[in-house]
Amino acid sequence: MTEALGADVVGAAPSGGWRSAVVAGVRRPVPRSVQLRLDVEDRVDHLPGQHYVVRLTAPDGYTAQRSYSIASAPGDPLLELFVERLDDGEVSTHLADVVEPGDVLEVRGPIGGWFVWDGESPALLLAGGSGVVPFVSMLRTARALRRTDLLRIAVSVRTLEQLPYADELLQAGALVVTTREARGIRPAGRLTGADLVPLWEPGQTVYVCGSGGFAESATGLLVELGVPPSVIRVERFGPSGAPV
Numbered sequence: 001m002t003e004a005l006g007a008d009v010v011g012a013a014p015s016g017g018w019r020s021a022v023v024a025g026v027r028r029p030v031p032r033s034v035q036l037r038l039d040v041e042d043r044v045d046h047l048p049g050q051h052y053v054v055r056l057t058a059p060d061g062y063t064a065q066r067s068y069s070i071a072s073a074p075g076d077p078l079l080e081l082f083v084e085r086l087d088d089g090e091v092s093t094h095l096a097d098v099v100e101p102g103d104v105l106e107v108r109g110p111i112g113g114w115f116v117w118d119g120e121s122p123a124l125l126l127a128g129g130s131g132v133v134p135f136v137s138m139l140r141t142a143r144a145l146r147r148t149d150l151l152r153i154a155v156s157v158r159t160l161e162q163l164p165y166a167d168e169l170l171q172a173g174a175l176v177v178t179t180r181e182a183r184g185i186r187p188a189g190r191l192t193g194a195d196l197v198p199l200w201e202p203g204q205t206v207y208v209c210g211s212g213g214f215a216e217s218a219t220g221l222l223v224e225l226g227v228p229p230s231v232i233r234v235e236r237f238g239p240s241g242a243p244v
């Protein structure tokens with residue numbers, strides 16, 4: 001990929017119907033989670049920030065579907081998802097514990113026209129835990145476009161060991177704060193307004209992604225900092241976001 005994705009991508013939301021996806025790769029680089037690489041039949045290229053819906057069907061016909069952000073860049077021949085396992089979760093436990101290479105999943109996507117990055121505008125990305133997933137797609141896109149200078153990233157996670165894509169994020173200069181362990185001279189603690197001061201610049205679009213609690217506290221910090229609410233885009237991974 002050599003050109004920016006173009007501002008006109010915002011608003012595009014090709015989703016189509018259900019497609020088969022063959023599981024080409026299963027990795028568990030982070031405890032209690034799984035990274036799936038999927039070969040999707042007749043795949044439509046996605047935009048960084050979009051998501052897919054995965055639908056599981058039990059032998060008795062019962063179905064459950066959940067949304068998962070795309071981690072791969074648009075040019076990747078496979079679709080990459082990263083799923084955090086919730087102990088009592090219906091879909092995430094199946095994806096994390098049961099799915100293996102060669103299995104076929106039903107997926108629908110790509111979905112979403114609001115929470116996408118156009119590849120040419122400056123952006124501040126704030127993630128809580130697995131909320132980093134759509135930002136990994138944005139980062140990989142930026143690398144392909146040689147425009148990593150456009151992105152600034154801050155991530156809040158319990159421990160560094162639990163951070164998905166830690167190497168890629170740290171290499172990109174992401175600020176990583178850990179809430180359950182000290183990091184260097186920084187004690188355990190949440191993201192603060194002071195953390196965001198050197199990262200925010202007028203002209204940026206700010207993307208916030210994570211649990212409902214993270215989204216609320218991060219947007220609170222941004223508003224206190226004087227960031228106009230009109231430039232803040234939020235994606236919540238909480239219970240309310242189950243079926244699409």
Ligand SMILES: Cc1cc2nc3c(=O)[nH]c(=O)nc-3n(C[C@H](O)[C@H](O)[C@H](O)COP(=O)(O)OP(=O)(O)OC[C@H]3O[C@@H](n4cnc5c(N)ncnc54)[C@H](O)[C@@H]3O)c2cc1C
Pocket residue numbers: 051066067068069070082083084085086088089090091092093130133134211235236237238239240241242
């Ligand atoms: C647009 C979008 C993108 C998403 N992308 C990702 C992604 O890239 N990776 C990822 O792991 N998840 C992602 N999610 C969350 C995902 O859709 C599911 O909600 C999550 O996997 C839990 O599903 P489950 O069936 O395992 O749990 P459920 O059976 O739905 O719920 C089990 C229990 O956990 C609670 N719960 C549900 N979801 C969450 C959550 N996210 N955090 C904490 N508690 C929860 C429920 O209230 C319930 O008590 C995304 C959600 C949205 C809306």
